Amino acid sequence: MGRKGLFACLLALGLIFVLGTAGAEKMTFFRIGTGGTGGTYYPIGGLISHCISNPPGSRPCDKGGSCGVPGLVAIAQSANGSVANINAIKSGVLESGFSQSDVAYWAYTGTGIFEKKGAVEDLRALANLYPETIHLVARKGSGIKSVKDLKGKRISMDEPGSGTLVDARIILEAYGLTEKDVKADYIKPNPAIDKIKDNQLDAFFIVAGYPTGSVVELASSVGGELVPINGPEAEAIVEKYGFFAKDVIPADTYEGIGETESLSVGAQWVVSAKVDEDLVYQITKAIWNKKSRALLDKGHAKGKMITAETALDGVGIPLHPGAERYYKEAGLLK
Template sequence: MKLTWKQAAAAVAFTAAAVAATGALAQQRMFFGIATGGTGGTYYPLGGMLAQLISNKASVDGKKISATAEAAGASVANAKLLGNKDIESAFVAADILDAAYNGTGQFQGAPIKNLRALGALYPETVQLITRADAGINSVKDLKGKSISSGSPGSGQYQLLTDLLKVYGMSRADIKEDLSSFTQAVDKIKDGNLHATLITAGVPTAAVTDFAQSHALKVIPLSGAEIAELQKQQPFYANVKLAANTYKGQTEAVDTLAVMAVWTAHDAVPENVAYEVTKALYENVSIMGQVHVQGKNISLQTATSVGNAPIHPGALKYFKEKGIVK
């Protein structure tokens, strides 16, 4: 159909108006990213709910903050993303945050000094998972066996190093696999992997799925060797994995836990950091709706972030609430 000049002019005017409207909408929004972890862990669902919370509750100077959660490589990779300012915020385990800021462990000689904590989230439980029929009853039994320390960039890599060391072993004594939580448990199901080390909020989706079809065993982490590890890794606390966290796991298991910390970089504006921090800690009940660990996010523990500095925007909010002087 051939358009008259009036129809063509009207079409051009409509298109221009639509483009202008889209541009105006973009100007009314401020974008804020949250790097999480793999889809089989706890970072991902909680990050998604946090992004939704921020998008619904937070604004700066009349602009809505539009937040998105992104699947990522977890703690080590997330710290590097922040160091490069490739994303505004990320979930990072407290031990990795400390190592990254101070240039130790996997960050030896390369500290990331622009890291700033927004607030502590919840305890991540260390879970050494294997099949019940694998003949593995302790860390010592891993010698000569295959084990996943998580996808490249996860915090489990350093933890496995330290675990092996206190038990008189090194990586040369095992067959290491670098699979995500979901990939690792699938390999264990198929008999292609003996064990996996998972540090995440419980229940962890990948482990729950595994327990539905296979008898699992959670290897205890306690005793003199673990006490020695805690001297090197003071961010790890003794905890018990409650009985029946997973199908078939009828007894509580001694293990470790480390705090997850929501972290930003120092170029995130103070008013933005203030608003997103406020959005989280004034709506923590909503976080518990997507995962039980969301119920453990609390203003009372928000400043338990280790030695990395707290972002000035988050600090302003904590001072207003009276938890920091």
Template sequence: MKQSIRIALLSLFMTIAGQTGQALAGEPRLTFFRIGAGPTTETLYALSTAISAGISRPPGSLPCNEGGVCGVPGLIAVAQSRSGSIDNLFAMMRGELESALVRADVAFQAYHGGGPFKYEGAQENLRVIANLTPVSLHIVVPAGSDINSVRDLRGKRISVGARGSGTRDLSLIVLRTNSLAPRDLSLRYMKPGPASDALYRGDLDALFLVGAAPVDAIADLAERMELRLLPLEGYPRRQLFSLFPFIETDAIIGGTYEGIKETQTVKMGVQWVVWQDTDETLIEQITQALWQSDTSALFNRNNPRHTFPDPRYGVPEKSIPMHPGATRYYQQAGLLAP
């Protein structure tokens, strides 16, 4: 249904543009810009919908200084829900998306041709526009479970995220750093909503989820049953740091979820990526609209548990190369040295 609505809206925009082409003489030409996101219950989708609304400014719209939309003139951005970061990047490779929101570790793997991208080779023309809301690894178990560490998951029924999601790939890496191979576990590949329901019914022993705390699926589940988060620390966490230089130490603060104490874990950024050959002026305008339009207000209003990142955090560091259009904006804004 949601996909049908998106297609219908696109058709409507195209019809309007065609019918009003003469009336809108002097308006910038219409440009569609697709943004790949994650499942509708995850942070990436909430970010993509806010961004698409904030950077868009269809032909005929009032200028920003006259109470109109403060997006890029002529641009219509459309958020598309997909399985996750890996699926998004493969869709970009097939030409189905102009851009995508992906986790930093997945962008790093794609750029270097590692992990799930080893058969496609290094995607060296991948570029980043911005860092967005950081996301944290959650490993959730019932409070009464006898599972007290990741190594205790041996032989258990675990959801490691949907196929095509970055959560799945990171989960398997975390399990390996704890000396657990897929054959040692009963793995399920589920999206956050179904995985939470399965844990509640007793059909799962644990679930992995990567998202900006508090993750709605976990917060809602914590209101239905008592939960714990497994810590990720010590040698396994240090191994992750050696694999991905941008992964950072994190602590999910006690009380973030009902009844759950502070738990050590890791976090990383969500990055907005495009191809290097995307028009520099367009990307400069998009980057400016990302940070100077209504994007943050839209996100914060619709996601009261979260806060849109500060532009100073948004300047990409320790990641794949930045798109030159984004670089130009950050330099002109005084956020990046020339």
């Protein structure tokens, strides 16, 4: 072979190598809509993103690298919460997001708060994650000892588009109140805390896994109180809405605050039906591997509650085919 022939051969081999490398280094982005930075969705979203990501150039799993999906870059995005995440999935702005179980069901069936908006027929479930507890947090010395004491008080019900706002309205109604009976504000927990510190707000709602950062911050600074959501009114909510369950926030979860009865809903990871089946299969497989288990256990107090064994609990909408395939292979679904 002449020098020109050799050069052409080497050039061809080089191109094959470059193209092969480019193919191997293909990058896929996958967005997860979470909640405000002061809640639980956001840090849990960051943990899950870390578990399922394996960017191009990363060390392979068997060599101490990430055990996520090869080429995947998952991004946890701060958002307004359940309703906003589902709307963003519907419009294609997000591939997936976190939602309360009640909101996900209403969205898929076109009932409840989605009755006038219409059903989000492409919404699918990837996994149930953990219980979210309704926190009704009051300013210390506000005199608010029960939900009924909210009458005439300045309270934040969270922003429009949040699952918290939906649940806050349900709770007020159950206790014989409406938004007209309170001085309602519609802001996220962190600015709500700032207003409480400035004596411009008396209480706020947040639905999140405990301990949640905003309540930790308030309790450890100026102090706060948790208002119980219990009694026959709470029992009526559980009976009327199958998504709610009785819950208890243990004593000392937050500094200086005793055991408090409340209600909870499930936090679920939902995804668009339009996302590739094989990709969702790989993502589902990645979140339940041993390395992810260790990351979840160490990364957040609620991480230990995110398990494959409870991944199908309370799921009221169809599974994505990719997730369904994994759960059947794992023996978790018949």
